Amino acid sequence: MANKSARRSRRKQRISLITNIIFSLITLTALTGCIILLLQNYSMRNESREVLGRLEEYEIREEKYIYTQEDLEAYSDSAALAAIEQGRQDVLTDLKTAISGGNSTVAVLRRFYPEDVVVYADGGYNFFPISDALKKNDYVYDNFVLQENGEIIYTDGDQTVLSLKGIDVSKHQGEINWRRVAGEDIAYAFIRAGFRGSSEGKLVEDEFFQDNIEGALDNGIDVGIYFYTQAMTVEEAEEEAEFVIDLIKDYDVSYPVVLDLEESTSSSARTANMTQEEYTKAAIAFCDKIKEAGYTPMIYGNLKTFMIMLDLKQLEDYEKWFAYYDNPVYFPYAFSIWQYSSKGSIKGIEGDVDLNVCMKDFSKQSQ
Numbered sequence: 001m002a003n004k005s006a007r008r009s010r011r012k013q014r015i016s017l018i019t020n021i022i023f024s025l026i027t028l029t030a031l032t033g034c035i036i037l038l039l040q041n042y043s044m045r046n047e048s049r050e051v052l053g054r055l056e057e058y059e060i061r062e063e064k065y066i067y068t069q070e071d072l073e074a075y076s077d078s079a080a081l082a083a084i085e086q087g088r089q090d091v092l093t094d095l096k097t098a099i100s101g102g103n104s105t106v107a108v109l110r111r112f113y114p115e116d117v118v119v120y121a122d123g124g125y126n127f128f129p130i131s132d133a134l135k136k137n138d139y140v141y142d143n144f145v146l147q148e149n150g151e152i153i154y155t156d157g158d159q160t161v162l163s164l165k166g167i168d169v170s171k172h173q174g175e176i177n178w179r180r181v182a183g184e185d186i187a188y189a190f191i192r193a194g195f196r197g198s199s200e201g202k203l204v205e206d207e208f209f210q211d212n213i214e215g216a217l218d219n220g221i222d223v224g225i226y227f228y229t230q231a232m233t234v235e236e237a238e239e240e241a242e243f244v245i246d247l248i249k250d251y252d253v254s255y256p257v258v259l260d261l262e263e264s265t266s267s268s269a270r271t272a273n274m275t276q277e278e279y280t281k282a283a284i285a286f287c288d289k290i291k292e293a294g295y296t297p298m299i300y301g302n303l304k305t306f307m308i309m310l311d312l313k314q315l316e317d318y319e320k321w322f323a324y325y326d327n328p329v330y331f332p333y334a335f336s337i338w339q340y341s342s343k344g345s346i347k348g349i350e351g352d353v354d355l356n357v358c359m360k361d362f363s364k365q366s367q
Contacts, residue, residue, distance in 0.1 A: 110330065117332065121263075121304045128307050134333050135316055139359070141328040144338075152327065152340050152357050164188060166356040168226065168339070171208045173349050178215035180348030188222040188255050188358065193244045195228035198269040201236070203243050213251055222363045224255025226300060228262070229286065230271050237282035241289035248295075254363040256298035256319055257290045259283055261305050280311045287318050296362060300339075303331070321356075336360045 094112075103111075106120045116127040143155050143162075154163035165185055169176060170192035181189075191212045194205040206212075216223050227244050231237040237259075244257060261283060264271055271279075287297035298319040299310070306312055306320070312333060320335035329338050337358045344355035 117303070117307055117330075119303045119307050121308055126308065130332050131313075134312055136332055137334050139329075144328060144357070146327055150341070150344070151355060152338075154357055154359055162359065164358045164361060166190065166337070166358055167344065167346060167349075168192070168354045168356065169208075169212055169349070171206050173208075173351065173353055175208070176212060176215060177348035178212075178219045178221065181216075181346055182219040182221055184346050184348070186221055186346070188224060188363070189216045190224040190226050190255065190258065190356075191216065192260075193225050193227050193247050196230040196236070196240060198230050198264055198266060198271070201230060201232075201270055203240065205247065209247065213248075217252060222254045223251070224258060224298075224362070225253055226258035226260045228260045229282070230264070230269070231282045231286070232271055232274060232278070234281050234285040237285040238289050241286045241293075245290070245293045245295075253295060256296040256321075256362060258298040258300045258321060259286045260300045261309065262301065263304055263309065276309060276311055279309045280314050283310060283318075284314065296365070298336075306331070306333070336362075 106118060106125065109125060110118045113127060116129055119126045119128065139154070140157065143157050145153050145155055147153065151165065153161050153165070155161055164187040166188040167181070167186055168190035189212070191209060192206045193209055194203060196203055213223055213225075225244060225248055227240055229237065229240055231240055240259075248257070261279065266272070283299055287299065290297040296319060298321055299305075299315065300321040300323065301310070302323045306322070319337075320333070321337040321339065322329070322331050322335040323339040324330055325341060327340065329340070337356050337360075339354055339356045341355040342352060344353045346353050346355075
């Protein structure tokens with residue numbers, strides 16, 4: 001009996017020990033799980049704080065970028081400076097390319113100021129905004145074709161020539177063989193009738209006027225007339241017109257009668273101190289007298305003539321003959337004749353002669 005009781009007691013002890021161990025293991029496992037969960041929770045809390053911190057920093061940064069006027073202005077200034085710098089670099093590159101290509105200063109300026117007429121005169125550069133109030137020419141500049149012989153024609157962009165070839169002459173060409181000139185396909189010739197002296201103001205007939213006008217007409221060449229003016233007043237301009245009309249009254253003049261207005265190279269010239277308004281009034285007086293006599297009035301000049309010496313707004317009613325010795329022609333306003341060279345070579349004329357391309361057949365208009 002005693003042995004059975006002892007065995008029963010030991011068995012209960014073993015069961016109790018095992019049970020305690022099992023419960024201890026369960027408790028330890030639960031505790032381990034809790035610790036793991038606690039650690040995970042702590043890690044997640046740290047990550048959350050970091051994310052929240054970053055979000056807060058981003059929001060602050062974004063808030064400044066989006067809403068702060070100071071930052072917007074700073075960004076705008078920075079962008080503007082960058083654009084200016086890039087633009088400056090682009091301009092310098094274009095400028096270097098243009099100059100390296102052999103372009104003159106005035107040619108470079110005209111390239112960079114396409115909305116202005118740039119005129120070099122009296123030692124400086126003048127910029128005249130192109131006026132919408134003035135009549136423009138409608139020429140396609142690419143249709144002015146420079147030929148191998150140095151002559152320029154105006155075409156329709158294909159094979160049809162729309163222009164007429166002409167010259168202008170004076171005593172400076174000496175005696176001319178007009179028969180040979182006619183063989184050069186010269187359609188018209190402007191003959192100088194005379195000039196007014198730049199000092200005393202005396203009216204002088206060109207010494208070759210009669211020979212030239214008769215020689216041209218006898219060989220089937222249409223003629224126009226030009227007079228080199230030095231008129232200082234309306235009265236003198238009208239006197240010049242009457243002088244010309246008297247010289248040409250017995251001839252068939254189908255092309256315009258032209259007032260040749262050029263800058264005098266002498267500081268002592270009688271016209272040296274004339275104003276734009278005085279030049280303009282004199283030009284109008286000459287042209288109106290010519291028109292009254294039944295001829296087509298025209299004004300000849302270069303860039304300085306038309307942009308500085310004259311007020312073009314008052315001269316819209318008159319034909320223009322433009323002198324410019326480069327290609328393409330540089331003048332936005334209306335003109336009918338372009339004198340493109342002073343170094344032309346024509347059989348029958350010794351030495352150089354002015355060459356012209358005319359886009360209007362005045363001989364048909366005079367019929």
